[in-house]
Amino acid sequence: xxxxxxxxxxxxxxxxxFLIVAIxxxxxxxxxxxxxxxxxxxxxxxxxxxxxxxxSGVNFFIALILAPILVxxxxxxxxxxVISLMRKxxxxxxxxxxxxxxxxxxxxxxxxxGNETRFIELPGFMKRTISVAGVNYPVFRLIILxxxxxxxxxxxxxxxxxxxxxxxxxxxxxxxxxxxxxxxMTWVHIGAFVLGCVLAGxxxxxxxxxxxxxxxxxxxxxxxxxxVIVIGGLGSLRGAVMAALxxxxxxxxxxxxxxxLAMVIVYMMMAVILAIMPxxxxxxxxxx
Amino acid sequence: MKxxxxxxxxxxxxxxxSGAWAAQDPxxxxxxxxxxxxxxxxxxxxxxxxxxxxxxxxTILGRPxxxxxxxTQIKPDVAVSKAEKLVFKDGAIALIGVFSSGVGLALAKxxxxxxxPFLTTHVMTTEFYGLHKWVFxxxxxxxxxxAIGNVNGILATPTLKDRTYYVLVHDYAWGHDxxxxxxxxxxxxxxxxxxxxxxxxxTSTTDWSSYISxxxxxxxxGIYIAFITNVIPVFAKQAFxxxxxxxxxxxxxxxxxxxxxxxxxxACYGIFGASDWSWDVNSPxxxxxxxxxxxxxxxxxxxxxxHSYVGxxxxxxxxxxxxxTDPDKIAQALRGIxxxxxxxxxxxxxxxxxxxxxxxxxxxxxxxxxxxxxxVVMKVLRTFKADELGPPE
Numbered sequence: 001x002x003x004x005x006x007x008x009x010x011x012x013x014x015x016x017x018f019l020i021v022a023i024x025x026x027x028x029x030x031x032x033x034x035x036x037x038x039x040x041x042x043x044x045x046x047x048x049x050x051x052x053x054x055x056s057g058v059n060f061f062i063a064l065i066l067a068p069i070l071v072x073x074x075x076x077x078x079x080x081x082v083i084s085l086m087r088k089x090x091x092x093x094x095x096x097x098x099x100x101x102x103x104x105x106x107x108x109x110x111x112x113x114g115n116e117t118r119f120i121e122l123p124g125f126m127k128r129t130i131s132v133a134g135v136n137y138p139v140f141r142l143i144i145l146x147x148x149x150x151x152x153x154x155x156x157x158x159x160x161x162x163x164x165x166x167x168x169x170x171x172x173x174x175x176x177x178x179x180x181x182x183x184x185m186t187w188v189h190i191g192a193f194v195l196g197c198v199l200a201g202x203x204x205x206x207x208x209x210x211x212x213x214x215x216x217x218x219x220x221x222x223x224x225x226x227x228v229i230v231i232g233g234l235g236s237l238r239g240a241v242m243a244a245l246x247x248x249x250x251x252x253x254x255x256x257x258x259x260x261l262a263m264v265i266v267y268m269m270m271a272v273i274l275a276i277m278p279x280x281x282x283x284x285x286x287x288x
Numbered sequence: 289m290k291x292x293x294x295x296x297x298x299x300x301x302x303x304x305x306s307g308a309w310a311a312q313d314p315x316x317x318x319x320x321x322x323x324x325x326x327x328x329x330x331x332x333x334x335x336x337x338x339x340x341x342x343x344x345x346x347t348i349l350g351r352p353x354x355x356x357x358x359x360t361q362i363k364p365d366v367a368v369s370k371a372e373k374l375v376f377k378d379g380a381i382a383l384i385g386v387f388s389s390g391v392g393l394a395l396a397k398x399x400x401x402x403x404x405p406f407l408t409t410h411v412m413t414t415e416f417y418g419l420h421k422w423v424f425x426x427x428x429x430x431x432x433x434x435a436i437g438n439v440n441g442i443l444a445t446p447t448l449k450d451r452t453y454y455v456l457v458h459d460y461a462w463g464h465d466x467x468x469x470x471x472x473x474x475x476x477x478x479x480x481x482x483x484x485x486x487x488x489x490x491t492s493t494t495d496w497s498s499y500i501s502x503x504x505x506x507x508x509x510g511i512y513i514a515f516i517t518n519v520i521p522v523f524a525k526q527a528f529x530x531x532x533x534x535x536x537x538x539x540x541x542x543x544x545x546x547x548x549x550x551x552x553x554x555a556c557y558g559i560f561g562a563s564d565w566s567w568d569v570n571s572p573x574x575x576x577x578x579x580x581x582x583x584x585x586x587x588x589x590x591x592x593x594x595h596s597y598v599g600x601x602x603x604x605x606x607x608x609x610x611x612x613t614d615p616d617k618i619a620q621a622l623r624g625i626x627x628x629x630x631x632x633x634x635x636x637x638x639x640x641x642x643x644x645x646x647x648x649x650x651x652x653x654x655x656x657x658x659x660x661x662x663x664v665v666m667k668v669l670r671t672f673k674a675d676e677l678g679p680p681e
Contacts, residue, residue: 010497115328138529211494255498
């Protein structure tokens with residue numbers, strides 16, 4: 001029984017990290033129609049900012065706030081200098097552009113921080129294990145669950161209860177109408193891109209101590225995020241939540257029971273869902 | 289007559305001059321290492337080890353050495369196309385380096401077409417024994433040698449003996465070979481193995497929690513891992529988070545990189561494994577080498593760097609010995625050549641083109657004061673003689 005509790009907790013942690021990255025990617029796509037292939041590299045950037053801050057003596061929780069802000073600033077620069085120029089062109093342009101941007105950011109990370117694997121040092125109390133229903137579980141992993149829950153609650157509040165959030169949601173549905181109301185779509189696009197980058201940054205800081213930090217850590221995460229948004233439905237936030245949790249669980253169970261075929265099962269599940277539910281688990285996905 | 293003399297003098301000056309220029313044409317050696325991706329740090333250490341050998345050797349056949357470095361990205365297809373560029377476009381007369389058995393085997397398959405000798409300093413698969421007349425291994429221990437070292441090490445170490453081992457490997461040619469070799473040998477030596485058909489994790493694995501849960505559920509007290517060097521500390525760190533090292537010992541089929549060990553800190557204590565060398569080896573040659581390496585590259589000397597250095601020295605000396613850049617002559621010179629370096633005499637077998645050398649069993653632990661500022665050391669527990677590790681010739 002304790003093993004199953006441990007698997008469930010592991011699934012929530014893994015699914016939670018996937019969720020934060022994927023939801024950032026989904027927001028950028030849903031609100032500004034940019035499929036950002038450099039999203040994984042922004043997640044990497046968040047992890048490295050987190051590492052640098054903590055290594056400089058900044059408290060981990062302060063770094064968890066500062067690093068995503070720095071990634072947000074980087075996102076703002078990217079949006080203003082590169083993405084905005086391509087916005088009116090077909091999506092293929094932004095795909096190629098962000099693909100190139102991914103390599104640029106990876107190279108930049110390697111230039112600044114080198115190739116070595118880095119570990120984000122945690123405060124002493126977070127390195128311990130705690131008994132949860134008879135399972136000795138790492139405290140940091142439990143804290144990650146709280147961080148993810150807090151981020152998701154904050155996001156739901158922002159998008160559901162604030163004027164800014166409601167405007168953003170409206171813009172994702174009928175952008176022309178929002179423009180007619182005198183709201184600048186440029187600001188919506190900037191806001192969406194920066195928000196997506198901040199989420200990637202949060203995921204990076206959280207994943208740093210969990211999976212370690214290295215220059216190409218974002219590539220695998222980008223792939224996993226795509227699986228989440230394909231299964232959840234492109235542009236669907238609720239779908240992404242369900243898909244992330246599902247993938248976390250399936251991957252953990254598969255690794256436990258049929259280790260050698262774990263990733264085959266995850267990708268097979270994506271293919272099956274894509275075939276029978278092309279708009280994702282909740283049928284909310286959009287295709288263009 | 290005078291005009292003739294002047295013309296002859298001018299002609300001879302031109303000929304001598306051009307001869308001198310030709311003599312200065314560098315000997316080009318293609319260096320194939322991973323400089324991007326998760327093993328990039330290992331690739332940098334390999335490159336630096338080879339670079340150190342080139343700087344020390346200075347010339348081959350009286351000509352300066354030029355190293356042409358290419359990033360393989362540890363992808364077989366990329367490595368083959370980079371090798372083609374090095375040989376056909378840049379004029380490399382030999383290839384050296386290569387991380388990963390998959391990449392090494394892909395290059396070996398193309399060696400007739402490439403038409404140059406290839407010496408790997410890092411490929412561990414046993415398939416390299418006598419693979420091709422132009423393919424050599426001189427560097428990291430092979431899987432069979434590591435398995436013997438680790439099994440003998442387990443039997444000789446009271447804290448490792450009488451444990452049941454869970455075997456977990458990276459899912460590619462080297463990992464499979466390393467896992468199978470260890471299990472076969474361990475069972476012969478009455479070491480208990482929990483999973484004969486060992487688990488294979490994708491090389492892209494970043495979250496090891498489900499594997500750790502599985503190991504915990506198995507109730508074992510030992511883990512045998514065959515992971516890409518730089519991933520070892522990542523696994524150790526996550527295992528440490530779950531408190532695994534409190535009850536279990538980890539034995540590794542590959543030596544962890546010192547830079548990653550540093551980053552992993554306390555979580556990386558208690559990893560055992562057989563390897564060529566550690567900076568804890570104390571001999572005048574070893575001490576001098578590691579001092580020079582540290583001064584040149586400002587990083588902790590690693591196993592990857594030292595065995596790449598030794599492999600490169602054997603290759604460079606073989607070309608000199610061959611007195612030619614002809615691949616057959618270089619290959620002939622490589623067979624049976626030896627180099628006395630930081631871990632003793634490293635000889636390339638004339639029988640199977642692969643190296644024989646002494647090695648060490650190490651355990652990672654907190655380092656005492658040292659010139660490199662390292663906090664973690666691969667402490668030498670015992671030394672293996674080349675004959676003990678084999679294979680017999």
